Amino acid sequence: MLTHLPMSSPTMEPVASRTANIAGLPRWLFFSLLTIVVWGVWGAVSKMASNGIDADTNQVFFTVGLLPLILFVWWSPRTRGGKNRKAGIAWAFLTGILGGTGNIAFFHAFVIGGKASIVTPVTALFPLVTVILAITFLHERIGTAQKFGLVLALVAIYLLSM
Amino acid sequence: MGFLPGWLIFAAIALVFWGITGVTQKLSTNNISSELSFIWFAYAMIAISVVLALTVPMRYHVRPLIFWLAVAGGTLNGLGALTSFTALESGGKASIVISLISLYPLVTVALAVTVMHERLTIMQAFGIVLAIIAAILLSLEPS
Numbered sequence: 148m149l150t151h152l153p154m155s156s157p158t159m160e161p162v163a164s165r166t167a168n169i170a171g172l173p174r175w176l177f178f179s180l181l182t183i184v185v186w187g188v189w190g191a192v193s194k195m196a197s198n199g200i201d202a203d204t205n206q207v208f209f210t211v212g213l214l215p216l217i218l219f220v221w222w223s224p225r226t227r228g229g230k231n232r233k234a235g236i237a238w239a240f241l242t243g244i245l246g247g248t249g250n251i252a253f254f255h256a257f258v259i260g261g262k263a264s265i266v267t268p269v270t271a272l273f274p275l276v277t278v279i280l281a282i283t284f285l286h287e288r289i290g291t292a293q294k295f296g297l298v299l300a301l302v303a304i305y306l307l308s309m
Numbered sequence: 310m311g312f313l314p315g316w317l318i319f320a321a322i323a324l325v326f327w328g329i330t331g332v333t334q335k336l337s338t339n340n341i342s343s344e345l346s347f348i349w350f351a352y353a354m355i356a357i358s359v360v361l362a363l364t365v366p367m368r369y370h371v372r373p374l375i376f377w378l379a380v381a382g383g384t385l386n387g388l389g390a391l392t393s394f395t396a397l398e399s400g401g402k403a404s405i406v407i408s409l410i411s412l413y414p415l416v417t418v419a420l421a422v423t424v425m426h427e428r429l430t431i432m433q434a435f436g437i438v439l440a441i442i443a444a445i446l447l448s449l450e451p452s
Binding site for chain 1: 316321324329330332340348351352354355358367372374376378381384385388389395396399401409413414419421424427429432436437440441442443447449
């Protein structure tokens with residue numbers, strides 16, 4: 148999965164055209180809700196596909212589905228420039244390698260009988276790992292809500308595995 | 310690991326790898342735009358696929374429905390990445406946007422139960438609710 152939510156707002160400033168309403172909703176809310184739907188459907192679709200193919204082949208077909216989006220994003224003027232292109236690109240590439248490897252494991256969990264309704268909520272707890280890494284390596288501070296979230300995530304995984 | 314269900318081991322592997330991307334993605338978008346980051350993320354996916362296609366036996370002859378479901382998976386997932394970036398760059402507060410997006414498994418569960426007829430025990434249903442709450446809490450950065 149392209150999990151891929153930066154933990155804080157990206158460095159680019161929003162421009163005026165990016166703040167208009169869509170369908171009566173603030174732009175950020177509209178796109179958040181759209182994300183919920185497309186990622187939610189992705190979980191179900193992945194399980195359905197896994198009834199007919201192995202995880203590796205699924206990952207190859209997944210990549211085919213990404214191609215039109217690459218072409219779409221390609222035209223953005225924002226692909227030029229950047230504070231440190233070499234570092235940014237290297238981290239992005241590593242993100243893709245890790246994300247793709249995660250995908251294969253996700254698909255394989257379905258192939259060997261994991262339910263969409265269980266595997267997807269478990270894997271959606273990946274911020275558990277992000278938070279632990281952010282504390283350990285980026286020396287970020289963790290709030291009370293996040294501490295509570297860490298404990299709750301472990302309890303949830305336990306319940307879902309029963 | 311005999312006492313753990315097999316799917317849980319692979320779900321945990323996905324969770325760890327995706328969790329690491331939470332950090333690497335941030336390090337990327339600290340330096341370049343989310344668009345350029347997306348393109349190089351996708352290039353890495355292509356690299357993985359080329360390596361897989363060359364080294365692992367592939368089963369390309371699948372039913373058209375299965376093929377299109379898998380392809381649609383890639384499009385939906387990538388689209389979600391782009392829409393989530395747009396949400397973050399449209400003035401949404403990061404912790405609110407990310408907490409909100411953490412609700413996406415609810416859509417999967419709804420489809421799994423209604424369309425795919427998966428059945429859940431009371432304990433599992435409770436676990437799903439806790440998982441969603443946990444994901445939201447984990448997204449709330451201290452102010």
